[in-house]
Amino acid sequence: KERIIPLSNKYLLFDMPGQVELYTHDSTVKEIVAQICKWDFRLCCVHLVDSYYCIEPTSFISILLLSLSTMLQLELPHVNVLSKIDLLRNFGELKYNLEYYAEVQDLSFLLHHLDEETEEERGEGDDEDEREEEAMKLERRWAPKFRKLNKIICEVVGDYSLVAFATLNIVDKESVWNLLQIIDKSNGFLNLSVENDQYLALLSYCVNTDFDSEYLQKVQEKYIDGVVEETERMGESDQEGKVNEREKEKEKEKGEEK
16 A cells, blocks of 8 residues: 555556456456455456457357456456457458447357357267267267357346457557547546636547447448558558669659750
């Protein structure tokens, strides 16, 4: 307390350990957070999850449950983040567009792909040894029960309707800035008293800091579809072509003068 109180006018970042049980089962972190809040600090939990967990339905369902459990346990303003979004397409294709995962839309659609995931795993084990075949048989026996469990988890997440995700590419300034705005809005940094001439600017700032569809579409095109990247390459090629044409025209003019 003696070290933190003098920093009451500073923006503090606490880098927490990654063991999930500290936030879902153990009460230690919750008690620490509650104590800091008593000292009149405005806290916000930023929960980073690797974006490649969106590739497989079962993995995405597990991070939904983890995120919801953490939110309910810590009882803080919460920002869930799909990090390393720029690397997502290296791990495979999404079943739906990015907006579906970021906004956690109707999860019943995701359940349809659980059987496909099981079939793929069965195919991979066809030529394996006897022990692995036995493991596959056991998995087939449990598959219906796991599907029912996943269905129940999806219903719980949907009933609470609390989980959503922002995106982050740590080397993209726009991505970092957008996430910072969301965090500032969540922890109340935007609600500090401001002068009257700053009020309109503050309102504009608040309106544009959210998980909006337009921004998610831009992220989809840039990091998953590669549309922006391809457009930029085409633009560079066009620019190089124009430069070459200008150089040829200059050489032609010099030749005519001679």
